[in-house]
Amino acid sequence: xxxxIKQSIKNTIITFIGFGIGAVNVLYMYPVFLGKEYLxxxxxxxxxxxxxxxxxxxxxxxxxxxxxxxxxKTEEDLSRYFTYMLLLPLFVIIxxxxxxxxxxxxxxLYESNKNIIVYDFVWEIPLIALFMGYFEIFYAWLRAxxxxxxxxxxxxxxxxVLVTISLFAVYFNYITLTEFVHSLVLIxxxxxxxxxxxxxxxxxxxxxKKLPKKTKEIFVFTxxxxxxxxxxxxxxxxxxxxxxxxxxIENIAFYSLAVYLAMVISVPQRAMHQITYPITAKLMxxxxxxxxDELYKKSSVTLQVIGGLIYIGILVNIKQIYELLPDEGxxxxxxxxxxxxxxxxxxxxxxxxxxxxxNSKYYKMVLLLGVLLVFVVVGLNxxxxxxxxxxxxxxxxxxxxxxxxxxxxxxxxxxxxxFPFTKNTLVALVLTIxxxxxxxxxxxxxxxxxNIILKSIxxxxxxxxxxxxxxxxxxxxxxxxxxxxxxxxx
Numbered sequence: 001x002x003x004x005i006k007q008s009i010k011n012t013i014i015t016f017i018g019f020g021i022g023a024v025n026v027l028y029m030y031p032v033f034l035g036k037e038y039l040x041x042x043x044x045x046x047x048x049x050x051x052x053x054x055x056x057x058x059x060x061x062x063x064x065x066x067x068x069x070x071x072x073k074t075e076e077d078l079s080r081y082f083t084y085m086l087l088l089p090l091f092v093i094i095x096x097x098x099x100x101x102x103x104x105x106x107x108x109l110y111e112s113n114k115n116i117i118v119y120d121f122v123w124e125i126p127l128i129a130l131f132m133g134y135f136e137i138f139y140a141w142l143r144a145x146x147x148x149x150x151x152x153x154x155x156x157x158x159x160x161v162l163v164t165i166s167l168f169a170v171y172f173n174y175i176t177l178t179e180f181v182h183s184l185v186l187i188x189x190x191x192x193x194x195x196x197x198x199x200x201x202x203x204x205x206x207x208x209k210k211l212p213k214k215t216k217e218i219f220v221f222t223x224x225x226x227x228x229x230x231x232x233x234x235x236x237x238x239x240x241x242x243x244x245x246x247x248x249i250e251n252i253a254f255y256s257l258a259v260y261l262a263m264v265i266s267v268p269q270r271a272m273h274q275i276t277y278p279i280t281a282k283l284m285x286x287x288x289x290x291x292x293d294e295l296y297k298k299s300s301v302t303l304q305v306i307g308g309l310i311y312i313g314i315l316v317n318i319k320q321i322y323e324l325l326p327d328e329g330x331x332x333x334x335x336x337x338x339x340x341x342x343x344x345x346x347x348x349x350x351x352x353x354x355x356x357x358x359n360s361k362y363y364k365m366v367l368l369l370g371v372l373l374v375f376v377v378v379g380l381n382x383x384x385x386x387x388x389x390x391x392x393x394x395x396x397x398x399x400x401x402x403x404x405x406x407x408x409x410x411x412x413x414x415x416x417x418x419f420p421f422t423k424n425t426l427v428a429l430v431l432t433i434x435x436x437x438x439x440x441x442x443x444x445x446x447x448x449x450x451n452i453i454l455k456s457i458x459x460x461x462x463x464x465x466x467x468x469x470x471x472x473x474x475x476x477x478x479x480x481x482x483x484x485x486x487x488x489x490x
Contacts, residue, residue, distance in 0.1 A: 010152075012222055012271040015152060018155075019264055029325065031326055041181060042181060043240055044249065048134070048237075049124075049125050051234050053127035053129040054226060056129050057133030058091070060085050061224045063218060064137065064140040065143060068218075075206070079215075080208045080210050085137060088222060096126070111244070114249075120178075126189050135195055135460055140202055141202075143278055158186070163184075210309075231371060231404070235397065239377075239397050240259075243390065251414060254329055255390040256334045258394075261318070261321065262336070265311050273355065277354075280355035281355070285359075298351075298473075300350065301425060303348040305431075307348035309464065310431035311433060315337075317452045317455055322334065324448050332390065337393045340398070343401040346402060351420050353405075354408070357412060362411055362415050362416075380399060381393055424472045439458065
């Protein structure tokens with residue numbers, strides 16, 4: 001577990017730094033420098049690209065890790081394998097781009113039916129998706145070699161820094177608002193080049209025209225994993241995409257900001273996933289089920305404690321956060337923060353559940369179930385968005401993610417006899433509820449920023465202190481004890 005803790009901590013720190021930069025962008029620079037309309041447009045483009053990229057990447061980022069250990073016995077095996085990983089997406093990319101640009105006029109008119117501003121930017125979506133897709137492939141290459149930290153830095157920090165630079169360029173009139181939106185293509189293109197350079201530096205990439213071992217098995221798995229990655233991304237971003245079809249584009253700005261706040265809950269999960277995924281794949285390939293069960297339980301309770309703290313921190317400060325925003329209308333997303341936050345909290349409690357399923361023989365059935373749930377969330381959005389606006393989109397997402405997470409949990413429990421919960425799961429839940437009850441209605445009569453800082457400190461001391469005393473997570477207690485030892489040594 002040492003490597004898990006070490007790299008997870010590094011990835012978590014990096015991801016939080018990225019979210020910090022993103023928070024400044026989303027909470028201040030986007031609303032002030034871009035305005036509601038262009039903020040909504042930016043989020044629409046990135047959400048659509050995020051939905052599309054798993055298809056264009058052919059799901060290779062997950063396939064690469066699963067079969068990595070079986071195809072890295074020699075340099076020859078490894079070169080064959082990675083070449084195959086790089087070329088497979090072309091079977092989707094080439095025909096997709098041909099069809100996209102052939103029917104571009106019809107696609108652009110459809111996408112801009114409700115908001116005409118979208119028309120001139122639709123072409124950016126597949127290009128950004130392409131860069132995102134191949135970025136994830138090279139990132140997976142690094143993760144397979146247990147070198148996830150740099151990739152996390154590029155994805156979470158470097159991209160956001162480039163966005164910040166572009167925002168300042170808008171502010172100082174070096175570029176127009178339109179040029180800023182176009183710069184997103186360049187930003188994601190640069191991030192891809194950086195990750196390619198580092199991946200090759202970490203482990204020299206050698207191309208080989210011969211096919212790797214288990215070619216057919218790899219291909220079949222990849223077909224299904226496309227569905228998996230697409231389902232996960234669609235459940236996250238289909239709501240923003242569909243809002244564009246029913247509401248004015250500024251509603252995407254309100255909704256996206258609220259979702260951004262709620263998504264902070266999943267930061268530790270994302271960070272830990274980068275290292276637990278390859279470890280899970282290795283344990284399952286070696287039939288080390290006891291070690292896997294231990295990893296499952298530890299990752300679950302650790303993420304629950306951390307996710308609970310973040311969720312409470314957001315909820316008790318949400319009113320003050322909205323008071324800091326420079327424009328009106330954003331507080332329409334208050335219900336969205338509560339709802340999406342709840343769905344993410346439930347998701348993080350499942351620990352490395354996804355890693356277990358994607359590396360098991362049951363992945364096909366669960367993935368198909370996920371596809372059905374996409375139809376559910378689309379149907380719910382079609383009903384709820386016209387009726388309840390962005391609150392309806394949030395409610396649809398909560399129901400869909402809740403059902404999907406529950407289905408995955410039941411599969412792991414019933415089929416593989418792995419159970420993530422312990423008595424500490426209930427203790428952590430009670431601690432989260434109590435902390436919310438104690439601090440939500442407690443406000444200081446200071447400036448909202450000062451209020452946020454003071455409440456955050458008090459919540460953290462209360463929550464972490466009780467968590468440590470109750471010994472809910474051995475990993476968290478280990479980290480705290482290590483910090484104490486270093487401090488008192490000095």
